[in-house]
Amino acid sequence: xxxxxxxxxxxxxxxxxxxxxxxxxxxxxxADVATDPMEKSLPPTFTRPPHIIFILTDDQGYHDIGYxxxxxxxxxxxRLAAEGVKLENYYIQPxxxxxxxxxxxxxxxIHTGLQHSIxxxxxxxxxxxxxVTLPQKLQEAGYSTHMVGKWHLGFYKKECxxxxxxxxxxxxxxxGNVDYYTYDNCDGPGVCGYDLHEGEDVAWDQSGKYSTxxxxxxxxxxxxxxxxxxxxxxxxxxxxxxxxLQSPKEYIYRYRSMGNVARRKYAAMVTCMDEAVKNxxxxxxxxxxxxxxxxxxxxxxxxxxxxxGSNWPLRxxxxxxxxxxxxxxxxxxxxxxxxxxxxxxxxxxxxxxxxTLVSLARGNLSNVQGLDGYNVWPAISEGKESPRxxxxxxxxxxxxxxxxxSLEDGFGIWNTxxxxxxxxxxWKLLTGDxxxxxxxxPQTLTNFPGSWWNLxxxxxxxxxxxxxxxxxxxxxxxxxxxxxxxDVVRTLLMRLVHYNRTAIPVRxxxxxPRAHPDFNGGAWGxxxxxxxxxxxxxxxxxxxxxxxxxxxKCKICKLRSFFRKLNTRLMSNRI
Numbered sequence: 176x177x178x179x180x181x182x183x184x185x186x187x188x189x190x191x192x193x194x195x196x197x198x199x200x201x202x203x204x205x206a207d208v209a210t211d212p213m214e215k216s217l218p219p220t221f222t223r224p225p226h227i228i229f230i231l232t233d234d235q236g237y238h239d240i241g242y243x244x245x246x247x248x249x250x251x252x253x254r255l256a257a258e259g260v261k262l263e264n265y266y267i268q269p270x271x272x273x274x275x276x277x278x279x280x281x282x283x284x285i286h287t288g289l290q291h292s293i294x295x296x297x298x299x300x301x302x303x304x305x306x307v308t309l310p311q312k313l314q315e316a317g318y319s320t321h322m323v324g325k326w327h328l329g330f331y332k333k334e335c336x337x338x339x340x341x342x343x344x345x346x347x348x349x350x351g352n353v354d355y356y357t358y359d360n361c362d363g364p365g366v367c368g369y370d371l372h373e374g375e376d377v378a379w380d381q382s383g384k385y386s387t388x389x390x391x392x393x394x395x396x397x398x399x400x401x402x403x404x405x406x407x408x409x410x411x412x413x414x415x416x417x418x419x420l421q422s423p424k425e426y427i428y429r430y431r432s433m434g435n436v437a438r439r440k441y442a443a444m445v446t447c448m449d450e451a452v453k454n455x456x457x458x459x460x461x462x463x464x465x466x467x468x469x470x471x472x473x474x475x476x477x478x479x480x481x482x483x484g485s486n487w488p489l490r491x492x493x494x495x496x497x498x499x500x501x502x503x504x505x506x507x508x509x510x511x512x513x514x515x516x517x518x519x520x521x522x523x524x525x526x527x528x529x530x531t532l533v534s535l536a537r538g539n540l541s542n543v544q545g546l547d548g549y550n551v552w553p554a555i556s557e558g559k560e561s562p563r564x565x566x567x568x569x570x571x572x573x574x575x576x577x578x579x580x581s582l583e584d585g586f587g588i589w590n591t592x593x594x595x596x597x598x599x600x601x602w603k604l605l606t607g608d609x610x611x612x613x614x615x616x617p618q619t620l621t622n623f624p625g626s627w628w629n630l631x632x633x634x635x636x637x638x639x640x641x642x643x644x645x646x647x648x649x650x651x652x653x654x655x656x657x658x659x660x661x662d663v664v665r666t667l668l669m670r671l672v673h674y675n676r677t678a679i680p681v682r683x684x685x686x687x688p689r690a691h692p693d694f695n696g697g698a699w700g701x702x703x704x705x706x707x708x709x710x711x712x713x714x715x716x717x718x719x720x721x722x723x724x725x726x727x728k729c730k731i732c733k734l735r736s737f738f739r740k741l742n743t744r745l746m747s748n749r750i
Contacts, residue, residue, distance in 0.1 A: 223404075223406065224537050225468055225509070225511055225535055226407050226467055226469070227313070227406075227407075227408045227469050227471070227532055227535065227536065228394075228409050228468060228469070228471070229278075229532070230411045230413070230452060230455070230471065230472045231275075231412045231413065231474070231475055232415060232416065232472075232474050232475065233271065233414055233417040234416055234475070234476065234479050234493060235415075235445065235448075235474045235478060235484070236478020236479075236486045236487075237478065237486040237487075237489050237499060237502055237504060238478070238485040238486055238487040238488075238489075238617060239416075239441075239442075239484060240445075241253040242256055242257070242261070243504070247430075247445045248429070248442075249445060250449065251450065251452050252449050252472065255452070255470065256472070256506040256508065258515060258516060259508035259509060259512060259515060259516075260507050260515065260517055260518070260555050260556075261506045261517075261518045261519065262555070263518050263519065264520045264521060265473075265502070265505035265523045265524075266501050266503060266522075266523070266525065266598075267474060267476055267502075267505075267525045268501065268568075268569070269476050269493060269500035269501055269569075270292070270476050270494055271351055271475055272293040272328065273289060273293075274476055275328055275475065276289050276328060277524075277525050277547075278473075278529070279306075279309050279310075279328065279529075280302070280308060280309070280526075280529065281309070281526050281527075281529025281547060283526065283567050283569075283674075285567070285569070285570055285675070285679070286679060287302065287303055287306060287679070287682075288303060288679050289302070290569055290571050290681055291571050291572075291573040291574065291681050293351060295686065296360070297362060297366070297686035297687060298687070298690075299687050300329050300683070301334075301335030302328040302329055302340065304334055304335070309528070309529050309532065309533065310341030310342050310410070312341075312536075312539075313341070313408045313532070313533065313536050313538060314341055314343075316533070316536040316537055317406060318406045318407060318536060319401060319406070319408070320341055320407075320408045320409075320410075321342060321343060321397050321407070321408070322337045322342040322345045322346075322409075322410045322412070323346050323347055323393045323409065323410070323412070324346075324348075324410075325347055325351070326345075326348065326412070327350065330350075330700065330701055331687075331690065332705065333705075334705065336375055336701065338374055342410070344397070345374055345375075346371075346372070346373050346374075346378065346381075346393050348360070348372070348386075349370055349700065350699050352417050352418060352419070353370045353414065355419065356384070356385060356421065357369075358370050358381070358386075360699060366692070368692025368693075368695070368699045369692070369697055369699070370698065377696070377700065385421075385423060387413060387414070387444075387448055388451065390411060390451065391451035391454045391455055392454075394409055395454065395455065395458040397409060398464060399462055403462060403463040403464045403467070406536065408532075408536075413451070415447065416484070418482050420440035420441055420444065421444070422440055422443035422447055423443075427440060427443040429446065430442045430443055438483045438617070441484060452472075456470070466510050467510075467511070468509060469507065469508075469511060471505075472504070472506050472507075472508070473504070473525065474505070477491065477492050477493045477499045477500040477501065478492060479494075486500075486615070487614070489650070489651060489652075490613070490614050490651055490653075491609070491612055491652075492610075492615065495609055495610025495611055496594070496610060497612055497652055498646070498650060499614075500610065501568055501596075505523065511556070513556045514556065519554065519555060521560065521561035521563075522561045522563045522566070523551050523561060524548065526546070527563065531548070531551050531555075549563050550562070564599070565597065565598055565599040565600065565670065566597065568597060569594075571595070571607075572681065573683060576593060577593075577606075577607045577640040578592075579639065579640050580592025580593070580607055584640055585668055586668060588668055588672055589606065589668040589671055589672055591640040591641050592640060593606060593607050595607060595671050598646060599666070599667055599670055601645050601648070602644070603643070603644045604657075604663075604664060604667035604668070605642040605643075606668075608640075609642065614651065639655075641664060642657055643655060643656045643657035643664050643667070644656065689702050
């Protein structure tokens, strides 16, 4: 009876208990390790460019790391963060492709045409080929570059593949999510294929190996075969902890006391990923890279709350422009940091890694025009002020327009029906439909999110299209100040107008049936030639498989399709 009583908690009850107050975030959870914040430890001299390891996790919630007070065990990440610099004012994008594209290009979505949704498997679309990528700049600086994990930046042409965009080697998946063991991916009923690639070939022989382990092992192999005297860049884009929720049983057993099954499996996946990071760190030390290395850890977007993730105490979830969707976990660990063992509140965005890492590598940025990122290394390493003062979270003209938005509500300068969000200084503005907007506690109890999920939507703003928050004083977005501060609203709307004038057209072409894995030997992969345009709609005939013996059947497709439809129905009922 106690559990059922808890499911009826209202958001008002949670507020009354103080769970959403600023005091919730106790100093012991996010503050510095017991070290004088002014203490400086001199790093080794930069005698040569540092080795760079960039670790990106998928769908890991803001709350889902030990030093944010989580019930999930992440001892390796906690230690690396404690010995380095925690980034507690760090922003990413709300979904997969946008974060990855901004990391790789140093540009906002509006400047690459990827401002709407994600790149889907059957779309003739990819990261624009005219963009000079981060690994390409590092190659110019003399680095060996390697990618392990999830690409999700398009693959319809071979020119779009990681090995054509700056990486010397690649082992991973091209689409957005695959089975952790079989590497099958279904993009709708009957549209299923295998997705694990070694370079530009399908890696059929790796099927059956849990991806988190496989990727960590590959990183160790790369380090073992390379010389630490030569600079190396490794981009480790873990599939974890994106759905499907799969983990070796021994990790799930650790969380057997968790009543919520999804949370239990999710927690197991996070801890498994933490151990993979431990193995990568160990390899850096074993093979002589560590003393001249920089490890960057970042999430790609907020956690998906109905799949076990938690962004508590932030508002919203993956896919939204509330803080729970765009504020990420981030830290930097390196012997080269001048002021270690501290928490940084410098404003940092995922676009900043491009100029920051190229500068660390002593690369040339003078011939790169139009970057939206900043070199934030002095802010991270020395505690200097961040050069960044604002972040364009996005402008998406294709997203469903808010029913009650209008040009009139936007002072005649901005249509507030359009989904957009921007932060300038301590202020954050949202227009249109920002996405699901509740505060969701960690789902540690059986069936915890109950009938109170929809309370905020029922009580706040069904007829609204503008929100304004002082995000410094109100990081949980509880107090909308749009009516009290119309002057600030107008100022931020003018910034949106400014950015919108620089936007390029959205790249979101229709799906092409030629992409079906059945036409490509049973695997997802490039399907268009160099001469095919993105909007090409010619008639395609099925090609005979050149590898019929290796063609894979997606055994779980029907089951995935069922759960996808069920999930859609549940979400439509909630929203």
